[in-house]
Amino acid sequence: MDSVSGVGVLDKAVHMLGALRREGSLGLADLQRATGLPRATAHRLAVALEEHGLVRRDGNGRFCLGFELIALGHAAAESFPIGELARPVLVALRDSTGESVQLFVREGDERRCVVSLQSPHGLRWIVPEGARLPLDAGSAGRVLLARSTSDWVESDWVESVEEREPGVASVSSAVRGRDGAVLAAVSVSGPIERLTRGPGKRFGRAVADAADTLAKTLAATA
Amino acid sequence: MDSVSGVGVLDKAVHMLGALRREGSLGLADLQRATGLPRATAHRLAVALEEHGLVRRDGNGRFCLGFELIALGHAAAESFPIGELARPVLVALRDSTGESVQLFVREGDERRCVVSLQSPHGLRWIVPEGARLPLDAGSAGRVLLARSTSDWVESDWVESVEEREPGVASVSSAVRGRDGAVLAAVSVSGPIERLTRGPGKRFGRAVADAADTLAKTLAATA
DNA sequence: CGCTCTCGTCTCACTTTCTGAGATAGTCTT
DNA sequence: AAGACTATCTCAGAAAGTGAGACGAGAGCG
Numbered sequence: 462m463d464s465v466s467g468v469g470v471l472d473k474a475v476h477m478l479g480a481l482r483r484e485g486s487l488g489l490a491d492l493q494r495a496t497g498l499p500r501a502t503a504h505r506l507a508v509a510l511e512e513h514g515l516v517r518r519d520g521n522g523r524f525c526l527g528f529e530l531i532a533l534g535h536a537a538a539e540s541f542p543i544g545e546l547a548r549p550v551l552v553a554l555r556d557s558t559g560e561s562v563q564l565f566v567r568e569g570d571e572r573r574c575v576v577s578l579q580s581p582h583g584l585r586w587i588v589p590e591g592a593r594l595p596l597d598a599g600s601a602g603r604v605l606l607a608r609s610t611s612d613w614v615e616s617d618w619v620e621s622v623e624e625r626e627p628g629v630a631s632v633s634s635a636v637r638g639r640d641g642a643v644l645a646a647v648s649v650s651g652p653i654e655r656l657t658r659g660p661g662k663r664f665g666r667a668v669a670d671a672a673d674t675l676a677k678t679l680a681a682t683a
Numbered sequence: 684m685d686s687v688s689g690v691g692v693l694d695k696a697v698h699m700l701g702a703l704r705r706e707g708s709l710g711l712a713d714l715q716r717a718t719g720l721p722r723a724t725a726h727r728l729a730v731a732l733e734e735h736g737l738v739r740r741d742g743n744g745r746f747c748l749g750f751e752l753i754a755l756g757h758a759a760a761e762s763f764p765i766g767e768l769a770r771p772v773l774v775a776l777r778d779s780t781g782e783s784v785q786l787f788v789r790e791g792d793e794r795r796c797v798v799s800l801q802s803p804h805g806l807r808w809i810v811p812e813g814a815r816l817p818l819d820a821g822s823a824g825r826v827l828l829a830r831s832t833s834d835w836v837e838s839d840w841v842e843s844v845e846e847r848e849p850g851v852a853s854v855s856s857a858v859r860g861r862d863g864a865v866l867a868a869v870s871v872s873g874p875i876e877r878l879t880r881g882p883g884k885r886f887g888r889a890v891a892d893a894a895d896t897l898a899k900t901l902a903a904t905a
Numbered sequence: 906c907g908c909t910c911t912c913g914t915c916t917c918a919c920t921t922t923c924t925g926a927g928a929t930a931g932t933c934t935t
Numbered sequence: 936a937a938g939a940c941t942a943t944c945t946c947a948g949a950a951a952g953t954g955a956g957a958c959g960a961g962a963g964c965g
Contacts, residue, residue, distance in 0.1 A: 532812070537753050
């Protein structure tokens with residue numbers, strides 16, 4: 462029942478979608494509790510969203526996220542050229558390292574996982590595509606904090622160990638545009654047991670190369 | 684510049700997202716043209732959506748679909764149990780047939796593609812996940828039109844040739860719940876050159892078996 | 906059988922929010 | 936430096952959203 466940030470319909474609608482994302486599926490009363498909205502308002506909103514396919518009802522008549530969101534999600538991913546171009550490069554990186562790899566972009570003072578590929582190992586570290594993570598923790602976060610060319614010239618990659626999540630280590634490298642601005646961060650992450658406490662030593666080169674390949678691909682396309 | 688169906692902010696917002704999905708990325712003036720909204724209104728809406736991550740700006744400051752939609756899209760797909768359970772079954776079906784396979788569900792008087800797997804062939808028929816198609820054309824459409832157990836007892840599968848799209852044929856079979864209600868349709872589709880004008884002969888059995896397996900999996904889960 | 910609880914849905918007077926033409930400010934072009 | 940674009944902001948007026956409460960359907964119970 463966390464309070465709604467804004468006051469407009471749109472804020473409420475997004476808040477409701479967020480509640481449904483967290484909780485999976487909710488009856489009207491649950492929706493009411495989860496959003497803090499009055500019954501009538503919650504119902505009206507849910508029905509309005511349903512008409513647009515952003516919300517649907519499951520077999521029991523409970524509200525849950527609608528299929529239109531699947532279509533929009535795909536379109537959103539496709540309309541991000543770096544993400545599309547990165548996929549083959551990231552697949553190669555995952556296959557060569559055997560670990561989960563991600564592509565992050567900066568969004569305000571956070572970072573967003575735009576592409577996520579999972580390690581084939583049984584024990585793996587997964588970051589959901591679309592997830593929003595803090596900028597001030599994790600190797601990818603530090604890479605994205607470097608704004609200009611002058612920063613971080615010392616190394617091609619950055620490593621972090623248990624910085625954001627216990628037991629998880631990662632190595633990241635910047636994808637830079639023509640002008641040296643950091644466009645995105647390529648990241649390899651997994652359990653410390655496999656990555657060790659100095660993951661850069663083993664994977665730094667591969668990650669930096671992947672980031673570089675991606676940067677070149679981008680330059681060639683644009 | 685098609686007119687907006689509703690009048691509320693929500694209708695306009697969804698309309699705008701639809702415009703961005705179709706057009707990829709738009710400047711404010713283009714957005715204005717695409718949505719038919721006045722400048723100020725389009726701008727205010729776009730900024731509001733941006734604050735929620737449903738819209739973002741690309742490198743040139745133009746508006747496009749935001750990353751939050753990727754996250755919501757994934758959540759929407761995951762919150763649909765049949766879709767999740769179906770994936771492995773559909774993968775097996777695609778591999779055994781070598782053609783594109785889809786899972787459709789009825790949504791109002793249309794059908795929605797919830798899962799879509801592509802054929803490995805160079806020439807392949809693709810249906811985007813999340814796409815909404817008519818119910819009155821295509822084999823999957825006819826399967827979903829059968830409401831009760833009494834309908835369509837004659838055959839386990841339905842075939843269609845160039846019914847919805849020239850050059851494309853398909854075979855579909857119903858996934859039925861405990862009570863015999865049609866929950867979804869499994870479909871194999873591809874170019875006539877490979878599927879022939881009587882695709883059911885070759886693929887009917889496989890499609891029906893896949894649908895049946897899925898139905899059993901569902902029954903076991905629920 | 907009738908009572909009660911809960912659930913989803915609808916109504917309607919109230920009022921908050923959204924509206925959008927126009928003004929303003931920043932950015933390339935020429 | 937004028938012109939032709941952009942994106943962004945303002946504010947009085949108008950329209951859309953609001954939500955307590957009524958309603959009917961259904962489930963559970965004594």
